Amino acid sequence: MPSFTDSAATPLNGNATPASGSRLGLTSREVPATVEVVGAATLREQGYHTTVDAVKGATGVSAGDAPNDVGYAMRGFQGNQVNVLYNGINVGPTGFTALTMETFNLDRVEFLKGPSSLISGQGAVGGTINFVTKVPHTGPIQNEAFVGFDQRGSFRSGFGSGGSTTIKGLDYRFDISRTREVGFIDDTEFKNVHVSGQLDYRVSDSFKTFVAVEFKDYKARPYEGTPLVPVTYSGANATSGIVSGTKVSAYNLTNLGAVTIDGRTLSTNYNVVDGHKTIKESWVRSGFEWDLSNDVTLRSQIYNYNASRDWYNNEVSAFNAASNLVDRERFFVHHNHNMVGNTTDVTWNGSILGLANRMVASVESSHTDFTRPGAANFPGESVPLVGFDRGTYGLLTTQLQTATIDSIALNLEDRLKLTDTFALVGGLRYNPFSLDRNSIDKNGVVKSGFPYSTSWQPLTGRIGYTWEALPGTTFYSQYATAADISADSIFLLSPTQNLALSDSRSYETGVKQLTWNGRTEWTFSAFDIERNNVYSAQAGQQLNLAGKVKSQGIEIAAAVRPTPESRLWGNVAYVRARYADYDLAGGGSFSGNTPPNIPALIVNGGGSYRFLNPGWWPVELGFSVRHVGDRWSTDANTVKLNAYTTADLFAFVDLPKVPLFATATSTRLAFRVRNVTDKRYAAWSDPFYPDQIFLGAPRTYEVEASFKF
Numbered sequence: 001m002p003s004f005t006d007s008a009a010t011p012l013n014g015n016a017t018p019a020s021g022s023r024l025g026l027t028s029r030e031v032p033a034t035v036e037v038v039g040a041a042t043l044r045e046q047g048y049h050t051t052v053d054a055v056k057g058a059t060g061v062s063a064g065d066a067p068n069d070v071g072y073a074m075r076g077f078q079g080n081q082v083n084v085l086y087n088g089i090n091v092g093p094t095g096f097t098a099l100t101m102e103t104f105n106l107d108r109v110e111f112l113k114g115p116s117s118l119i120s121g122q123g124a125v126g127g128t129i130n131f132v133t134k135v136p137h138t139g140p141i142q143n144e145a146f147v148g149f150d151q152r153g154s155f156r157s158g159f160g161s162g163g164s165t166t167i168k169g170l171d172y173r174f175d176i177s178r179t180r181e182v183g184f185i186d187d188t189e190f191k192n193v194h195v196s197g198q199l200d201y202r203v204s205d206s207f208k209t210f211v212a213v214e215f216k217d218y219k220a221r222p223y224e225g226t227p228l229v230p231v232t233y234s235g236a237n238a239t240s241g242i243v244s245g246t247k248v249s250a251y252n253l254t255n256l257g258a259v260t261i262d263g264r265t266l267s268t269n270y271n272v273v274d275g276h277k278t279i280k281e282s283w284v285r286s287g288f289e290w291d292l293s294n295d296v297t298l299r300s301q302i303y304n305y306n307a308s309r310d311w312y313n314n315e316v317s318a319f320n321a322a323s324n325l326v327d328r329e330r331f332f333v334h335h336n337h338n339m340v341g342n343t344t345d346v347t348w349n350g351s352i353l354g355l356a357n358r359m360v361a362s363v364e365s366s367h368t369d370f371t372r373p374g375a376a377n378f379p380g381e382s383v384p385l386v387g388f389d390r391g392t393y394g395l396l397t398t399q400l401q402t403a404t405i406d407s408i409a410l411n412l413e414d415r416l417k418l419t420d421t422f423a424l425v426g427g428l429r430y431n432p433f434s435l436d437r438n439s440i441d442k443n444g445v446v447k448s449g450f451p452y453s454t455s456w457q458p459l460t461g462r463i464g465y466t467w468e469a470l471p472g473t474t475f476y477s478q479y480a481t482a483a484d485i486s487a488d489s490i491f492l493l494s495p496t497q498n499l500a501l502s503d504s505r506s507y508e509t510g511v512k513q514l515t516w517n518g519r520t521e522w523t524f525s526a527f528d529i530e531r532n533n534v535y536s537a538q539a540g541q542q543l544n545l546a547g548k549v550k551s552q553g554i555e556i557a558a559a560v561r562p563t564p565e566s567r568l569w570g571n572v573a574y575v576r577a578r579y580a581d582y583d584l585a586g587g588g589s590f591s592g593n594t595p596p597n598i599p600a601l602i603v604n605g606g607g608s609y610r611f612l613n614p615g616w617w618p619v620e621l622g623f624s625v626r627h628v629g630d631r632w633s634t635d636a637n638t639v640k641l642n643a644y645t646t647a648d649l650f651a652f653v654d655l656p657k658v659p660l661f662a663t664a665t666s667t668r669l670a671f672r673v674r675n676v677t678d679k680r681y682a683a684w685s686d687p688f689y690p691d692q693i694f695l696g697a698p699r700t701y702e703v704e705a706s707f708k709f
Contacts, residue, residue, distance in 0.1 A: 011559030032464030060573025064684035076551030076577030077126030115482030136171035148704030225692030318691035341366030458483035547581025570605030644681035
């Protein structure tokens, strides 16, 4: 997988060749879809510390801010309808496999918008996010390091090194980062250690091989949300501008009426004192690339992924209007998740009837073993809204669920250039996979309907064109399809649920342009997506048959470098997402309602200017602004997470060589103020826990020093 380098960068990184866009080795501008790439330089300059931070800078993408609720949304879809890949590999549903991690070890983050099962398999309805770790380069050894702090006591650090060794043809890369982030909610934090390394060995001019290993250790005392409270109860403590609307509690069924966030709870932790979340992940990958001839290349990669995850928290905090107390309930689950797989592909560059043609045929296979000891009882109690004893988890009784998944995928992609400027690009994916599940209760008795086995054989793909009508100006259109499990997660699918897959289709058209001698780049896209046979998450880990979701929208992104010292960038996304044929079993309908966490409008923008006065140290000043529109917390569309706008300010100071840092070729001090207006806002809502919402972080001051040597 090629490393994204700043020397190849354009204002929107349209020269990058993202693996998540196509296996054909096309640049972002050559793919008939919306593809975005956020490189390591942008991650550093924008202060995107975590993967959740990184995705929110992309066009039309929103995410949960809480460290325990890694949820992404794009193009009208959220959660498990957005695939998350790691170095191009899909390890399972986003809801529990996506891990918040430090971005220091990453080379880039790639985004492919809309249905994309062709590239990433089942689940990619809203799109695909691919996190790519740094890889070796050939040349002199380059080192980098950083250390950073904020006023809450958070600490971040990292060290990386890479280049050629004294052994001819052997290059290496090693990175390690460590984070301790202190939350803005009382007694919350997460700690993250990420170690990654890779060796590349060029055996000959035509054959090279690699081996890569990674380890991640995540420990958190998490924030599980802030309860919605009746305005009549909060009185003078009621806040404005965070949430609005009315609610009947999904947990205790009491009528809260008009709701608010109580000002006394803006930093209150409703979790138990022994609550925690821990995750350990390891990767081992190895493969080769072999040029069989000038026109044919064979690539293959084998991998093993292992994860141990543990949640042990009070997860429900629901205000009870009858008692004026907060009803709490515990939840425990553990995952043992092991996956082995292989991807092998052959690329052929040739011609058909004299027309230039590139084709990739690939085979993917994987085997997954998944065990899930989970809670069989759910301890809980009721506590005052403020001034309560947080208590401990209490008695835990467990039961066991297992899943075994076997998957094979046959992929074919092709680009045929009808002229020098007009190309047809398409592909098909045939992906038979099977599931074997069992569920055993707390007494060791197999539950009714278990064990069971089932299988699916989805066929998905895309067809489109690109037309470079003028040099640097490319028009494109495509039709794409996707398939995914209709009832949330293949790992948890019960035999009584609808076992048919959801199917999705998308129409998209747009234009991409690089102009002004490479100093300006912009993209425009319009899309229409429809997903059928939809199930929607409800309170208490329940699902409703929701018919279909329709989503239409437009996205615009632009960046310009007016002068060598200045940069401006921005993106706007508008989406109209709604349910259709969503009729409730007891009467009534949610048809026409918007799915949770989907804003109609997202706007990002920013700019910077670098002062190069010879009498000063080089100083760069900049800002960024983010606006997220109104969102709903549940399918009922009765509680609104109000629109918000936040702004960040930053300053970079590049120091000359001084005795303290004599070996450093580059030393930078960065000062940053996040959410400079101290805006209080609702960041995310989990539909499984609709009586509470996640708050966004208040104003935060940061300082960081980084070095290259």
